[in-house]
Structures are given as structure tokens and as C-alpha cells.
Amino acid sequence: MNFENFKIMGFKNIVVIFLFGTLVLSCNQQSQSEQAVQTESQEPVFAKGEKITNDNFTGTAWLNNLIFPDSLNQNAVGSVTFEPGARTRWHTHPAGQIILAIDGVGYYQERGSPKVIVKKGDAVKCPADIPHWHGASADTEFVQIAITGRENGETVWLEEVTDEEYYN
């Protein structure tokens, strides 16, 4: 832009363009700062931990061991993140288990009972020695805290949950 063009534009138009530009900038800035807050509040409660590589799970799941059992306390506490469609094998716990749904939507099923949908905020008590499985729903990630008593021994792993059982 040379000085001739500047004069042709006129002072009033320049003021309007300036105001317009300021508004665009401030609108954009507000949007960015809100995005920052939004991202922060979506931070998961617990880190995802390590990808589970053993074959006790179907699909992709992550484990963050929060508390290891010891002589002070026989409970193991871990956060498990199941990607959509991921689930455990059928299994039993000799001292039972408590599951807390921390985020997302998951499934829980005991042998002989219908599959139950579990959502953020739900708590499930699984009795000792009852075969069961849990995992994410088909289209939504699921994050759970598992509280597992180790005083009577380790988890007993059984057969895979078939697609038919999973989608039933």
C-alpha cells in the first residue's frame, strides 16, 4: 500500500478495519484460553500406565499399578484403560474384586447373568470365585479402578470372551 491508496481509503474506513481486526484477534484469543481450560479439565485422573502385553486381554488395554499388595494391606489397586472393544478374558478372583468406573462406558458380566453397562461413577462388587469379565463398550473407552484382594491367591484366568458373548 502506498500513500496515495492510504488517502483514498479515508480515515473512517481505516478505523472500521482496525476495529474489525481487533475484534477478530480478541475473539480468537478468548477461544484459545477457553480451549486451554477445557483440555486441562479433560486430563484423566490417573496416568494410563503401560500397555498390557499378556494374553489375558482381548484388544488394547493399559495398566497403571497404583498400590501393590504387601504385608500391610493385601489389596492391589490398579487403573485399567480399555480402548473401545477391549475386554478381559473370563476370570475369577479368590478374594473377590471391587470395580470403580472412573470414565467412559464399559461392560461387566458374571457367568449366567446378563451383561451390565457400567458408566463413570458406578461401583461394582464382584464376589470371590465367580467367573466374570469386564471391558470397554464397543464404541467408547472405559477407565476403571480395580481393587483386588490377594489374601487368598492370584487371579485365575479362563477362556476368551467371544465376539458373540461381547456383543450379546
Add this chain to the structure above:
Amino acid sequence: MNFENFKIMGFKNIVVIFLFGTLVLSCNQQSQSEQAVQTESQEPVFAKGEKITNDNFTGTAWLNNLIFPDSLNQNAVGSVTFEPGARTRWHTHPAGQIILAIDGVGYYQERGSPKVIVKKGDAVKCPADIPHWHGASADTEFVQIAITGRENGETVWLEEVTDEEYYN
């Protein structure tokens, strides 16, 4: 505005005013929709439950009993929300306790040890029969999951945590 004024304003200026107005409206709308997402993602994991009215707590705290102990599982699991400055009395658990920090910033202290800051994502194992207290930090709410074994009896409540101990 009469038709004379309309002509005086000129077509170009009317277009500029129209564009300006559209931008203000769209900026405002964007901001509102982002606010909706932000509020949704800040939903707590567990409902706050009932305000605690017994004198085992200093300040305002809320309890949501998630799992009651029974013959299947001796663990009690509850979500406790401490408002800033709120804390338990000193107390002991005959079978120990596990604390999971779900949101905010809190304090945890065992008798004879320094106060520890606990934050969203932290896990603490408290041994059996060790006097301790926990609560919110002075200026931030704290939400915890408490996993308490009841197999050896109920919590033993001791004296209040003084302001001197709390702020130390």
C-alpha cells in the same frame, strides 16, 4: 433511520456494519458452545453424596458410600469431598486404609511424620493402627476415594487436628 440517512451511509459502510455484527454474533456463539463442553468435562467422577454431620471432621466434607463391607468383601469404599480447610480428626484403622486422590489438592499426615501434599492421581497406603489425618489443602477442594478394610473392626477416632498442625 429514514431513507435519506440510509443513502448517506453508503452501501459499502452498510456491508461493513453487517460483517461486523455477524462476527460479534458468531464469536459469542462459539464462546457459549465451548463453555458447555468445558462444564460437562468438569463433572466430578462420583456424586458428592451427603454432607457429613458427625464431629469426626473439621469444616465441611461430603461422603458418598460406594461400597458397603459385607461377608463377600470386607472393604468399605467411599468418595469424600473436603472443602478447602476441611479435614478429618486424627484417627486409626485396625486394618489400614488406601487413599486415592481423585481431584484437587489435599494433605495427608501420619503421627511423627511431616504433612504430605497429595494431588489428583496420587495413591497413599496407610498402615493399620497408625494415627493419621487427611483433608483438603487450605485453598483447594480435595476429592478422595477411601478403601478401608473392616475385617479387624471400625475406625478409631482421636483428637481434632489443630490449626497449628494443619498449617504447619
